[in-house]
Amino acid sequence: MGRWLDVELNPWGQEVLQGISLELMYLAIALAVLFVVGHMLWYRSRGFSEHEETADVQGSAAGIPERIVRHTLPSRIFHWTMGASMLVLLITAFVPLLGLEFAWVTIHWIAGAVLILTIIYHVIHSIVWQDFWSMMSMGAKDFREAMGHFRHLLSSKSPEPEKPGKYPFDHRMYHWGIIVTSLLAIVTGVLMTLRIKTPFWEPDAYYPFVDQAVAGIEVGEPAITAMPGAATGLVFVIHGIAGVALIIMVAAHIYFAIRPDKRYYLWGMIRGWIDREQYLAHFDPDKWSVVDGSIQESPPGGAIADSTVSAPRADD
Amino acid sequence: MAIIRDMIPAFELFQPTTVEDALALMAEHGEAGWVLAGGLDSYDWFKDRIKKPEAVIDLGGIDELNGISDGQDGLEIGAMTTLTEIVRHERVRSEYMLLADAAEHVATPQIRNQGTLGGNIIQDTRCWYYRSGWACYRAGGNTCYAAAPEAMNREHAITGTSRCVAVSPSDTAPALVALDAKMTVRGRRSSNVYDAEDFFIGPATDITRMTVLEAGDLLTQIDIPSEWANAHFYYEKIRDRGSWDFQLVSVAAAFKTSGNTIEDARIAVNGIAPFPVRLDAVERLVIGAAVDEALAVEAGEIAIDGSRPLKHNEYKQPMTSNLVRRAVRSVA
Numbered sequence: 001m002g003r004w005l006d007v008e009l010n011p012w013g014q015e016v017l018q019g020i021s022l023e024l025m026y027l028a029i030a031l032a033v034l035f036v037v038g039h040m041l042w043y044r045s046r047g048f049s050e051h052e053e054t055a056d057v058q059g060s061a062a063g064i065p066e067r068i069v070r071h072t073l074p075s076r077i078f079h080w081t082m083g084a085s086m087l088v089l090l091i092t093a094f095v096p097l098l099g100l101e102f103a104w105v106t107i108h109w110i111a112g113a114v115l116i117l118t119i120i121y122h123v124i125h126s127i128v129w130q131d132f133w134s135m136m137s138m139g140a141k142d143f144r145e146a147m148g149h150f151r152h153l154l155s156s157k158s159p160e161p162e163k164p165g166k167y168p169f170d171h172r173m174y175h176w177g178i179i180v181t182s183l184l185a186i187v188t189g190v191l192m193t194l195r196i197k198t199p200f201w202e203p204d205a206y207y208p209f210v211d212q213a214v215a216g217i218e219v220g221e222p223a224i225t226a227m228p229g230a231a232t233g234l235v236f237v238i239h240g241i242a243g244v245a246l247i248i249m250v251a252a253h254i255y256f257a258i259r260p261d262k263r264y265y266l267w268g269m270i271r272g273w274i275d276r277e278q279y280l281a282h283f284d285p286d287k288w289s290v291v292d293g294s295i296q297e298s299p300p301g302g303a304i305a306d307s308t309v310s311a312p313r314a315d316d
Numbered sequence: 317m318a319i320i321r322d323m324i325p326a327f328e329l330f331q332p333t334t335v336e337d338a339l340a341l342m343a344e345h346g347e348a349g350w351v352l353a354g355g356l357d358s359y360d361w362f363k364d365r366i367k368k369p370e371a372v373i374d375l376g377g378i379d380e381l382n383g384i385s386d387g388q389d390g391l392e393i394g395a396m397t398t399l400t401e402i403v404r405h406e407r408v409r410s411e412y413m414l415l416a417d418a419a420e421h422v423a424t425p426q427i428r429n430q431g432t433l434g435g436n437i438i439q440d441t442r443c444w445y446y447r448s449g450w451a452c453y454r455a456g457g458n459t460c461y462a463a464a465p466e467a468m469n470r471e472h473a474i475t476g477t478s479r480c481v482a483v484s485p486s487d488t489a490p491a492l493v494a495l496d497a498k499m500t501v502r503g504r505r506s507s508n509v510y511d512a513e514d515f516f517i518g519p520a521t522d523i524t525r526m527t528v529l530e531a532g533d534l535l536t537q538i539d540i541p542s543e544w545a546n547a548h549f550y551y552e553k554i555r556d557r558g559s560w561d562f563q564l565v566s567v568a569a570a571f572k573t574s575g576n577t578i579e580d581a582r583i584a585v586n587g588i589a590p591f592p593v594r595l596d597a598v599e600r601l602v603i604g605a606a607v608d609e610a611l612a613v614e615a616g617e618i619a620i621d622g623s624r625p626l627k628h629n630e631y632k633q634p635m636t637s638n639l640v641r642r643a644v645r646s647v648a
Contacts, residue, residue, distance in 0.1 A: 016451055019460045036590035096522075105478050194481055195459075197624070205464040236458045247416035 001047050005237060017233025020240030025094055028244035032251035039255070046153070059172045060105075070166070070268035074129070078122045079269055086250060093243055109193045118188055135167050135175050135241050165287030175242040177249060185242035188235045196234075206232070318620045324362040334605040335380060335536060339504045342532050345371040351534065352376075353396060353435035356427055359573055361440075377623045381434075381536060384408065390542040395535045396593050399488075400425070405492065409513045412540055414415060414568055418491035421553045424560045436488050437499075437515075438527050441590070442562055443472065443482035446632035453480045453523045462626075471564060471624040474633060476589030477518035479527060481626060483587050487553060489516065490568035490584035492591040495544050509539075511643025513584075518593035526590060544570045544582070550643040554587075554635055563587040565632055567639040571602075578602045578647055588636055595619050600638060607648040616641035 071079070090277040093102040116292035126132045128286040146169040149161035167175075197203050257266045279290070319573045327350070332338040340470055342349055350369035352358050353376075361367035375381055381396035384405050391407065402408055402419040409416045422428055422436055440447075441454070451457030462469045464479045472481040482510050489512070492499075497512040515527055529535060548571040555561035565587040572580040581599045586592040617636035623633055 005455075007451070008455070010451060011449040017459070018456070101521050102479065103518075105520055196396075203463060203559050205459050205461065211539060232458055238320065 017230060017237065018246065019236030022097060024240065024244050025097060025247070028260060032248045035248065035252060036255045043293060052301075064276050064279065064285070066276050067273040068276065069273050070273050073272060074125055076130060076272055078118055078125065078267060082115060082118040085111045085118065086246070089115065089185075090243070090250060094247065104168065105196060109189075109196065112186070112189050112193065115182070116190075119182070119186070123230070135172055138169070138172055138176075142172070163282065163284035163287070164175060165284060174249070174253065180243050181242050181249060185237055185246065188239035190240065191235045192239060243274040318374075322511075324359065325365060325416060327356065327362075327367045327369050328364075328373060329374060331374045331377045333377045333379070335378060335502060335509050335534065338375060338378060339502065339532070339534060341371070341373045342534070345369075345373070347375055347531065352494060354398070354431040356423075356431050357364075357435060357437075360447070364447065364449070366447065369602050375501035387539055388544065389539075390442060390591065393433055393437040393538045394541065395437075395537060395631075396432045397434075398611065399428040399431050399433060399436060405430065407433040411545040412469040412494040414491045414495060414547075414551055415488065416569060417549070417551040418488045418553075418566075418568060419567070421486045421551070421563075423630045425587055427560075433488060433538060436486050436648055437492070437538075438529060438535060439485060441482035441526060442485045444468075446482060453519070454482060465627060467626070468628065470628040471562075471587075472626055472629055474625045474636075475627060476516060476518050476591060476593060476619075478523070482519075482590055484516060484526060484587065484589070484591050485562045486592070487563060487566060490566055490586040491551060492538065492540075493584035493592045494549075494570045494582045495540050496582060498539040498541065499535060500539070501533050502536050503533050513540075513594050518590050544572075547571060548573050549648055550646045552639055552642060554639065565635045565639055567643050569637075569640075569643040569646075574646055576648055577606045578604070578644075583640065583643060585636055585640065588632055597621065598644075602644055607644060609645070612641045612645040612648075 004021055004024050006021045007015045010016050092108040092111065096102060096104050113315060126135075144163050145164070149169070151158040151216045181268070194201065195203050195205050215297075230305050256262050257269075264274050264282060268274045278284075330341050332341055336350070346369040350358065350367065350372045352372050352374045358367075358372075362369075375396055378396065381394040383394050383397055384401065384407070385392050386407070390647060391412065393402065393425070399419040399422050403416050412458045419428065419433070419436075419514050423432060443452075444456070445461035445467070446452050446454050449455075449458070450461050452461050453461075458465055460480050461467055462472050463477075463479075468477060469481060471483065492512040493516075499510045499512060499515045501508050501510060501515075503528070510528055517525060527535075550567065550569040550571075551568035554561045555563055565585065567583065567585050569581065569583040571578050581602050583595045585595060585600050595618075597618050600609060601615055601618055616639075619640040620633045620637050623636070625633060
């Protein structure tokens with residue numbers, strides 16, 4: 001444990017948990033690089049296409065418009081604002097530790113506040129204007145499809161996997177991962193922000209309410225969390241673990257977003273729409289139904305309500 | 317308080333005679349090494365057993381770090397020059413009295429005989445939570461014990477804080493900022509010159525350091541440019557004990573005047589932030605202005621704009637305000 005956690009001595013020689021060690025950050029960076037490079041080499045070695053595949057639309061495009069809205073303008077504004085704030089958070093958190101020093105604390109908490117506001121907006125927008133569960137639900141059928149896809153990736157003898165609906169299984173898995181990790185980082189980040197000077201409150205170094213909650217818990221020998229102020233260490237550890245996990249997750253997200261064979265997702269998030277060829281090549285119309293300009297109810301594991309068939313709107 | 321054992325843990329002593337040798341030793345021993353100037357800060361750390369270096373590199377034998385000489389533009393002062401030497405130096409007293417005055421306010425004659433200008437500048441903060449071995453932010457931990465609601469923070473900062481609220485303890489630092497001194501920092505592969513104002517850094521930038529010095533860096537020389545020679549100077553230090561104490565608040569100011577009008581000014585305050593604070597807004601106010609009581613009062617008020625006291629150091633706001641007011645008033 002000592003290798004990954006930072007434990008310091010107080011004046012009485014007792015160990016006090018401080019947070020995660022720098023080594024964990026280096027490990028996360030190394031894993032992120034390893035994953036990206038490893039995936040790139042493996043993908044190439046398996047002979048998968050490095051370019052975006054498009055479908056022959058002859059005969060299969062009846063009723064499908066040339067452009068298909070994938071993300072509405074409000075969704076895209078949320079995504080890019082959240083992405084920018086997340087990048088600022090990661091840069092201000094880790095770049096100073098890598099040696100490039102600047103006054104990062106104020107930028108960090110402001111970016112955190114922006115992230116919280118965008119997430120609140122996203123939740124309200126998803127519940128009121130979108131099909132909230134389309135990106136959240138995962139059933140047995142989804143797992144079976146995911147396994148088929150996974151087997152195909154591992155073995156060329158395995159049959160072609162089924163095409164997904166609007167949000168493939170791995171996207172929904174990632175969404176869940178980012179929800180859990182971000183919420184952990186946000187809750188602990190707010191607790192940490194209570195300890196620093198902001199225009200909103202007087203800083204307080206301690207969390208008496210959390211201290212009381214963990215007062216009886218003992219970790220390690222001698223017990224390091226049963227001391228006054230131990231809650232601070234736990235908060236720092238959770239925030240740190242969430243932070244280094246986000247290094248890997250964000251790196252993977254950016255990598256897949258800019259891969260040539262997946263670039264239709266990126267264009268969809270920039271322009272708001274994908275074209276008919278991309279739609280037919282990569283998605284199952286039965287799962288992401290886009291017919292005649294009407295908003296379709298999605299079948300299980302399939303489309304969401306903001307998937308309309310339309311010519312690009314003025315705001316798209 | 318820390319447990320003072322009066323017995324310094326054993327270490328290996330090195331006494332290099334050149335800067336190059338000192339830098340090589342610092343590189344060789346890395347974090348296990350400790351650079352010793354006058355020893356007045358270092359031996360406190362050692363006796364409290366908060367710092368336990370394996371190797372101590374004593375700079376006392378390096379001649380090129382000692383003494384005051386005339387430079388191409390002003391004075392060149394070696395970092396190991398004692399404070400007494402600065403106080404007594406004829407040219408310092410005649411042209412740069414601000415520095416002599418500040419150096420004379422450091423501790424006691426015995427300490428000034430032993431203490432060096434470089435050591436006085438880069439000495440560590442005297443926050444007792446930090447000095448007592450608490451794992452605070454500055455010590456690599458995750459808490460500022462001095463900012464807690466029940467903390468004893470009478471001597472701590474009212475501005476420039478970022479999680480850590482410790483103050484710079486140096487008496488000569490604000491004078492060097494006011495004189496626009498240049499600090500030469502040598503590493504094994506490079507040498508850099510910093511304005512005194514930029515030499516000190518706050519916790520927002522790096523919470524574990526008070527200056528730009530990184531591991532392996534050595535402050536070798538302080539240049540005092542002729543730009544501010546023979547200016548009108550004002551230095552005042554408020555402390556609990558007049559005989560021997562760190563400052564609560566101090567002010568160092570240099571004015572170029574024409575009659576009653578301030579043509580140019582540099583004003584720095586220490587004891588209110590983790591670094592000596594240059595009062596740019598006050599300087600902008602007074603430059604070009606004829607000094608009267610109203611100007612002095614306004615300067616004092618502007619000096620504490622944006623400051624935010626802790627539970628026990630609200631007195632530093634009027635104290636700072638009054639010191640700046642007196643500095644401006646001294647021109648009239």
